[in-house]
Amino acid sequence: MKLGWIGLGIMGSRQAANLRRAGHELTVWNRTAATAEAWAAEHGATVAASPAEVAQDAEIVFSMVVDGPQVQEVLVPAAREDVLFVDMTTIGPEWTRRVGEQLAERGARLVDAPVTGSSPRAEDGTLTIMVGGESGDVERVRPLLEIMGELIVYAGPLGAGQAVKLINNAVAAANAATLAQGLLVGSAQGLDLDALVAVMAAGSGASTMLTLKAGPMRDHDYTTLFKTEHMLKDVRLCLDEAENADVPFPAAAAAADALSAAVFRGHGSDDFASLLEAYEGFANRRL
Amino acid sequence: MKLGWIGLGIMGSRQAANLRRAGHELTVWNRTAATAEAWAAEHGATVAASPAEVAQDAEIVFSMVVDGPQVQEVLVPAAREDVLFVDMTTIGPEWTRRVGEQLAERGARLVDAPVTGSSPRAEDGTLTIMVGGESGDVERVRPLLEIMGELIVYAGPLGAGQAVKLINNAVAAANAATLAQGLLVGSAQGLDLDALVAVMAAGSGASTMLTLKAGPMRDHDYTTLFKTEHMLKDVRLCLDEAENADVPFPAAAAAADALSAAVFRGHGSDDFASLLEAYEGFANRRL
Numbered sequence: 001m002k003l004g005w006i007g008l009g010i011m012g013s014r015q016a017a018n019l020r021r022a023g024h025e026l027t028v029w030n031r032t033a034a035t036a037e038a039w040a041a042e043h044g045a046t047v048a049a050s051p052a053e054v055a056q057d058a059e060i061v062f063s064m065v066v067d068g069p070q071v072q073e074v075l076v077p078a079a080r081e082d083v084l085f086v087d088m089t090t091i092g093p094e095w096t097r098r099v100g101e102q103l104a105e106r107g108a109r110l111v112d113a114p115v116t117g118s119s120p121r122a123e124d125g126t127l128t129i130m131v132g133g134e135s136g137d138v139e140r141v142r143p144l145l146e147i148m149g150e151l152i153v154y155a156g157p158l159g160a161g162q163a164v165k166l167i168n169n170a171v172a173a174a175n176a177a178t179l180a181q182g183l184l185v186g187s188a189q190g191l192d193l194d195a196l197v198a199v200m201a202a203g204s205g206a207s208t209m210l211t212l213k214a215g216p217m218r219d220h221d222y223t224t225l226f227k228t229e230h231m232l233k234d235v236r237l238c239l240d241e242a243e244n245a246d247v248p249f250p251a252a253a254a255a256a257d258a259l260s261a262a263v264f265r266g267h268g269s270d271d272f273a274s275l276l277e278a279y280e281g282f283a284n285r286r287l
Numbered sequence: 288m289k290l291g292w293i294g295l296g297i298m299g300s301r302q303a304a305n306l307r308r309a310g311h312e313l314t315v316w317n318r319t320a321a322t323a324e325a326w327a328a329e330h331g332a333t334v335a336a337s338p339a340e341v342a343q344d345a346e347i348v349f350s351m352v353v354d355g356p357q358v359q360e361v362l363v364p365a366a367r368e369d370v371l372f373v374d375m376t377t378i379g380p381e382w383t384r385r386v387g388e389q390l391a392e393r394g395a396r397l398v399d400a401p402v403t404g405s406s407p408r409a410e411d412g413t414l415t416i417m418v419g420g421e422s423g424d425v426e427r428v429r430p431l432l433e434i435m436g437e438l439i440v441y442a443g444p445l446g447a448g449q450a451v452k453l454i455n456n457a458v459a460a461a462n463a464a465t466l467a468q469g470l471l472v473g474s475a476q477g478l479d480l481d482a483l484v485a486v487m488a489a490g491s492g493a494s495t496m497l498t499l500k501a502g503p504m505r506d507h508d509y510t511t512l513f514k515t516e517h518m519l520k521d522v523r524l525c526l527d528e529a530e531n532a533d534v535p536f537p538a539a540a541a542a543a544d545a546l547s548a549a550v551f552r553g554h555g556s557d558d559f560a561s562l563l564e565a566y567e568g569f570a571n572r573r574l
Contacts, residue, residue, distance in 0.1 A: 093476075116486070116489075116490045116491065117490075128486060128489050128490055130482070130486055151485070151486075151489050153482040153485050153486050154479070154482060155478055155479050155482040155483065155486075156477060156478050156479050156482070157477070160476075160477075160478050160479070160482075163473070163476050163478055164473070164478055164482055164483050164486050165486070167469050167472055167473050167478075167483060167487075167492075168483070168486050168487050168490060168491060168492040169491065169492070170469065171465055171466065171469045171487060171491075171492040172490075172491035172492050174465040174538075175462055175465060175492070175494060177538060178458055178461040178462060178465070178538040178539075179458065181535070181536050181537065181538050181539070182454050182457065182458045182536070182538075182539075184534050185454055185525070185528070185529045185532065185534050185536050186450070186451070186454050188529075188532035188533070188534040189380075189447075189450050189528060189532050190443060190444070190447075191442055191443050191447050191450055191451055191454075192441070192442050192443050192447070195417070195440045195441060195442040195443070195447075195451055196442065196451050196454060196455070198438070198440050199403070199415060199417055199438075199440050199442075199451050199452070199455050200454075200455050200458060202403075202415050202438050203403045203404075203415055203455060203459075203495065204403065204455060204456065204458075204459035204495050204496065204499075205454075205455040205456070205458040205459050205462070205495070206494060206495040207462060207493060207494035207495070207496075208490065208491050208492070208493040208494070209491065209494075212491075238472070241472070241476060242472045242475075245472065245475035245476050246475070246570070246572075247471050247472050247475040247570045247572060248468070248566075248569060248570060249468050249469070249472050250468065250541060251461075251464060251465040251468050251469075251538065251541065252465075252468070252469075254537060254538065254541075279535075282535060283533070283534045283535060285534060
């Protein structure tokens with residue numbers, strides 16, 4: 001199939017490479033043209049001079065850029081009748097719906113398909129992809145998404161993929177905040193934290209956050225898997241959606257406070273396990 | 288080895304049976320004497336007329352009763368020189384240390400060894416057992432604990448087993464509270480909750496609470512695995528300990544509020560998944 005791809009960063013370059021390896025013809029565009037040239041030379045693809053040129057060549061165009069304003073900036077001018085855009089950037093449901101309306105005015109369609117999983121999973125084609133949009137559009141792109149991901153979940157109308165991703169991340173941030181507090185309380189009581197972690201891992205206190213973050217928190221090692229400032233952005237977007245729906249999400253709000261405090265302490269580019277520092281500061285005690 | 292056992296309820300009867308099957312001689316006592324007679328007839332054991340008589344017969348005496356006052360009431364009069372008591376009741380570190388001091392005045396010793404896992408795991412000998420006490424005492428009872436549990440974790444000085452259990456349960460309650468909020472926010476946005484749960488289960492939002500409680504919450508099915516009032520008791524004990532250590536545990540405090548509201552709504556004897564009802568009431572929305 002002739003496909004378009006916009007955005008060849010850390011994630012996008014790996015996802016597009018999987019589509020290419022599966023035998024699809026690609027026309028690509030990237031803000032930094034040299035990146036697109038190098039990628040096309042390596043994988044075999046046509047480089048377009050603009051996003052609009054990508055959409056001239058392809059009926060399905062994927063985008064993986066940075067944020068809502070960028071998605072709007074590259075997709076809207078490229079929109080033409082009957083093109084289906086698949087935006088895989090995490091921009092929140094509000095931006096997605098806004099861009100979707102602008103594309104619809106030009107006769108184009110949009111599906112949102114944000115991902116979870118870092119670059120190794122983008123490379124292996126084992127991402128989790130959360131999809132929102134009209135079911136016919138989603139079914140049309142599903143075989144292509146299955147090349148990039150191992151779990152493709154259809155969540156509902158346009159923006160629903162974004163909303164599911166944000167809630168997942170907010171729950172993760174809240175579980176990480178709870179973990180940080182629990183470790184601090186245990187430490188203050190003089191408990192063996194190996195014992196505490198082993199008990200939680202074997203039972204009702206277990207979570208992905210325990211598995212991934214208990215060690216880094218105990219070592220104050222914030223080597224970045226997912227940046228504190230990015231997690232803060234996602235949790236805040238989730239809180240906006242919760243507010244729009246008139247439903248409180250106090251655990252996420254508390255996590256946002258801690259993430260925000262960690263960013264203020266200079267941990268914005270560190271891993272979000274650094275939210276521990278906010279609780280350490282509050283308790284005036286080091287884990 | 289000649290062992291004593293005090294308390295033959297749902298858990299204690301199954302744990303003691305495993306010690307018996309492993310070939311140990313048991314002297315038992317239970318508040319309701321008929322229960323002890325029936326147990327002894329089935330498993331082969333001596334029935335004592337009082338806790339003190341249990342301790343006359345055995346150098347290691349286990350207890351699995353209801354709460355701190357009961358532990359104090361049965362163990363202190365039974366204390367004599369060189370007897371090692373192993374209390375497996377969940378009573379919190381403060382009661383444990385209090386009883387430990389009273390036993391020490393009489394020359395007896397105490398290890399705390401509360402458990403997690405319900406009656407099937409008591410029956411199978413696959414409990415998790417968290418142990419606090421002097422390391423020599425703990426090593427002496429470890430082979431016996433290994434008959435009753437599959438994970439035996441030494442957590443620190445007397446009361447540390449209790450403290451680890453309480454933190455684990457508080458983290459579980461807080462993760463369950465976060466889950467309830469996340470499901471409500473997703474539902475209010477019109478998301479497919481199957482999709483939301485699948486995404487969380489595959490990634491950073493996963494937890495034992497998600498695995499165990501998302502289904503019951505969505506069905507409003509509070510068939511009891513662990514009572515709301517018991518979880519509330521444990522979380523409050525944990526908050527007492529955190530306060531004693533001058534460390535805040537806001538996620539646990541918020542969970543206690545929700546558990547308390549669920550108890551007030553009549554869910555005390557239901558499963559603690561019922562804390563969902565507190566958030567439903569707050570948001571004036573049903574999942």
